[in-house]
Amino acid sequence: MSAYANNVLEMLKGKYPWEKEYIQSVSEVFKSITPVLDSNREYQSNRILEQLVEPDRSISFRVPWKDDQGRVQVNTGHRVQFNNVLGPYKGGLRFHSSVTLSIIKCLGFEQIFKNALTGLRIGGGKGGSDFNPRGKSDNEIMNFCQSFMLELSRHIGATIDVPAGDIGVGGREIGYLFGMYRRMNKSFEGVLTGKGIAWGGSYLRPEATGYGVVYFAEEMLKNIDDNMDGKVVTVSGFGNVSWGVVKKVNELGGKVITLSGPDGFIHDPDGVTGEKVDYMLKLRLSGNDVVKDYADRFKVKFYPGERPWDIPCDIAFPCATQNELELDDAKNLVKNKVKYLVEGANLPVTLEGMEFLENADIIYGPAKACNAGGVACSCFEMAQNANFMNWTEDEVDNKLHQVMKHIHDQCYEASAEFNKKGNYVFGANVAGFRRVADAMMDQGLS
Ligand code: NDP
Ligand code: 2IT
Numbered sequence: 001m002s003a004y005a006n007n008v009l010e011m012l013k014g015k016y017p018w019e020k021e022y023i024q025s026v027s028e029v030f031k032s033i034t035p036v037l038d039s040n041r042e043y044q045s046n047r048i049l050e051q052l053v054e055p056d057r058s059i060s061f062r063v064p065w066k067d068d069q070g071r072v073q074v075n076t077g078h079r080v081q082f083n084n085v086l087g088p089y090k091g092g093l094r095f096h097s098s099v100t101l102s103i104i105k106c107l108g109f110e111q112i113f114k115n116a117l118t119g120l121r122i123g124g125g126k127g128g129s130d131f132n133p134r135g136k137s138d139n140e141i142m143n144f145c146q147s148f149m150l151e152l153s154r155h156i157g158a159t160i161d162v163p164a165g166d167i168g169v170g171g172r173e174i175g176y177l178f179g180m181y182r183r184m185n186k187s188f189e190g191v192l193t194g195k196g197i198a199w200g201g202s203y204l205r206p207e208a209t210g211y212g213v214v215y216f217a218e219e220m221l222k223n224i225d226d227n228m229d230g231k232v233v234t235v236s237g238f239g240n241v242s243w244g245v246v247k248k249v250n251e252l253g254g255k256v257i258t259l260s261g262p263d264g265f266i267h268d269p270d271g272v273t274g275e276k277v278d279y280m281l282k283l284r285l286s287g288n289d290v291v292k293d294y295a296d297r298f299k300v301k302f303y304p305g306e307r308p309w310d311i312p313c314d315i316a317f318p319c320a321t322q323n324e325l326e327l328d329d330a331k332n333l334v335k336n337k338v339k340y341l342v343e344g345a346n347l348p349v350t351l352e353g354m355e356f357l358e359n360a361d362i363i364y365g366p367a368k369a370c371n372a373g374g375v376a377c378s379c380f381e382m383a384q385n386a387n388f389m390n391w392t393e394d395e396v397d398n399k400l401h402q403v404m405k406h407i408h409d410q411c412y413e414a415s416a417e418f419n420k421k422g423n424y425v426f427g428a429n430v431a432g433f434r435r436v437a438d439a440m441m442d443q444g445l446s
Helices: 003-015 020-032 034-039 048-053 101-117 138-152 171-185 205-223 240-251 275-286 292-298 327-335 351-358 373-386 393-417 424-443
Strands: 057-066 072-083 089-095 123-129 161-164 232-235 255-261 264-267 301-304 315-317 340-342 363-365
Touching: 003 020, 003 034, 003 048, 020 034, 020 101, 020 351, 020 424, 034 424, 048 424, 057 101, 057 138, 072 089, 072 101, 072 138, 072 161, 089 101, 089 171, 089 373, 101 123, 101 373, 101 393, 101 424, 123 138, 123 161, 138 171, 161 373, 205 240, 205 315, 205 340, 205 363, 205 373, 205 393, 232 240, 240 255, 240 275, 240 315, 264 292, 275 292, 292 301, 327 351, 363 424, 373 393, 393 424
Parallel strands: 089 123, 089 161, 232 255, 232 315, 315 340, 340 363
Antiparallel strands: 057 072, 072 123, 255 264, 264 301
C-alpha cells in the first residue's frame, strides 16, 4: 500500500477504531490503488483520499413502531450519503438484526465505486436498520416501514438520494416505503427503485442483480474461450440475488447444486431447476429463512451450520452476505479445483480469503464489478420514471447486458494497463476510483 494511502487508513483507524467493517472495505480499495496514486500525485495534493473516506453526511434516527400485540418497539435507522459527484446518492436499504453504522458505511463506500463502474450517473449511498424482518407479519413490516419513512423522507428525493432494496428489503417493503413517501409529499416520483411494475417499477429489476452477476461471469469465461454450458455451480444464499443467478445459470446450460441460509446449506446434485427455483421465492417471503425446508420438500441432503464451499464445482457464486467465505473456505475451493469465483453478495470474502484467492490459479470477479447489474437497473428505473415511460423487458435486458460488458472491459483494461492482466479485483478498484477521483478534482472542494 502507498505511504499516502497507509497514512489515511491509519488516521481512519485512529478516528473510528470500532468501525471494523468500514475499515475493512477502505483497506480493500486502498490496497489496489497504489500504482494510480503513484502515477498521479495530484490525488495526494488534493487530499482526495481524506475527502473520500468521510461521507458527505450520515443520518441515524429512532424508528418507533407497534407490533401486533400493541407493544412499542424501537429500532435504529441509518442513511449514509457518501458521495454524489457522479449523480444522486444511490444504494440499497438493509433490514437485518446485524446492521450497524459501520456496516452501512462499509457498504456505502463500496457502492461509490460500484456505481462509478456502471458508467451511469449515480453517486454512492446506503441505509438500513437493525430491524429483523424474520418472523414478522405483513402488518408489522408495514408499521415499521411507515415509521422508517417518516424520518427518511426528509433526506431523500428523485434527484437527491434514491434508496432501493438489499437484504431484508424487497418489493413488499419498497411498496410500503413508497406509499408513505407519496402520501407525505403529495408527489409521485422516482424516489425509490425496485417498485412494482404497475406503479413505476422497471421490468427485470428483481432479476437484474443475479442476471448481471452471470453476464459478468460469462464475459470472464468468454475472455478465455470458455462458456457456461455444462458448468457445475455452487451458490450461497437463497434470496433475491441467488434466485437471479440460479435462473440465468440454468438458462445458459450450467447446473446449480447448492443453496444456503443462516441454518446451513443444501446439496442438490440434480440441480436447482423448475419448481425448485419458484420455491426459492416462497422461502424468501415466508420469513422463515431456513433452507432446511427446501431439503425436506425436495428430499436432498441438508448440512446444518455448514457452508457450501467444500463441495467441488467449476464456479462458486457467494450470494448471501459479507464475510461468508473465509480463508479456510477459500483453500477448500482451490483444493477442489474451482476455476472461477464470482461475487454476488457485497464483500462476501474476508480480506485473508481475498489475498489467498488473488494469488491462486483462479479467475476472481469482485462484487463491486459483478453485482452492479442491480443498481444499474435501478438507474434505468430512474430514467424511465423521469420520462413517465416504461421500456420493454428486452430493452432493459439489452441495456443490462451492455453495462455488464462495459464494466468487465473497463476492469480488464485497467488490469492490463498496470501489468496485472486478468486481475479483476485490482482492475475494478482502479477503474472505479479513477472515475470518482477525477470528477472530484474537476468539481473542486465541494
Ligand atoms: P435477501 O434478503 O433477498 O436474501 C439474503 C438472505 O441470505 C437472507 O434471507 C439472509 O437470511 C440470508 N443470509 C444471511 N446471512 C447468511 C449466511 N451467513 N449464510 C447464508 N445465508 C445468509 O437479500 P439479497 O439477495 O438482496 O442480498 C444478498 C447479498 O447481495 C447481500 O450481500 C446484498 O448486499 C447483495 N446485493 C443485493 C442487491 C440487490 O439488488 N438486492 C444488489 C447487489 C448486491 P437472514 O436474514 O435470516 O440472515
Ligand atoms: O448493493 C447494491 O448494489 C444494492 N443493494 C442495490 C442498490 C440499488 O440502488 O439498486
